[in-house]
Amino acid sequence: MSAPLPKVFVQDLPPKGGYPIINPKRYLPIRVTGATMWLIGTATVGFGIWRMMYGIRKMNEMDQERFNARLAMAPFLQAEEDIRYCAEEDAKLKKEAEVMKDIPGWEVGKSVYNSRKWVPRPQH
Structure with missing residues (x-):
């Protein structure tokens, strides 16, 4: 069973004073020519390459400064x-003299290798 119909009907009406005026003009985006787009793209890429070259130049300067600082500190x-x-x-040498004191003919600090080339002792 359905609900009973209301006794008073309310009809949709426009608001008082009417609806606002509709502007029929089309809103189209600004047209950009191909040459303009090419110019903007070229300028953007050129600026990016310039910034990259500037950054590389700065990094090279910092690397050179770091190298010079290390070169100056190397003698110290x-x-x-x-x-x-x-x-x-x-x-x-003191430890070797103490350990080998009972061995006759042992020369402290003499190389046990048959080589004239000086090589630092291995670090243990």
Whole structure:
């Protein structure tokens, strides 16, 4: 069974004062010619390449500066390493003299290899 119909009908009417005016004009995007698009694209790519070259140049400058700093520090680092090596070598020679004191004819610090080339001792 269906619901009873209302006794008063309400009809859809326009709002008071009417509907707003409809603008029939079409909204089309601005047309861009192929030459303009090509020019914008070329300018964008050119700017990107320029920025990339600028960044590479800056990185090369920083690499050169880092290289020069390391080159300037190399003598100091080598001097520190030489001091450390001499102290360690003295300790090893003292230990060798103590361990081999009972062996006749043993020369402390003499190489056991038959070579004239100097090679630093292996680090253990």
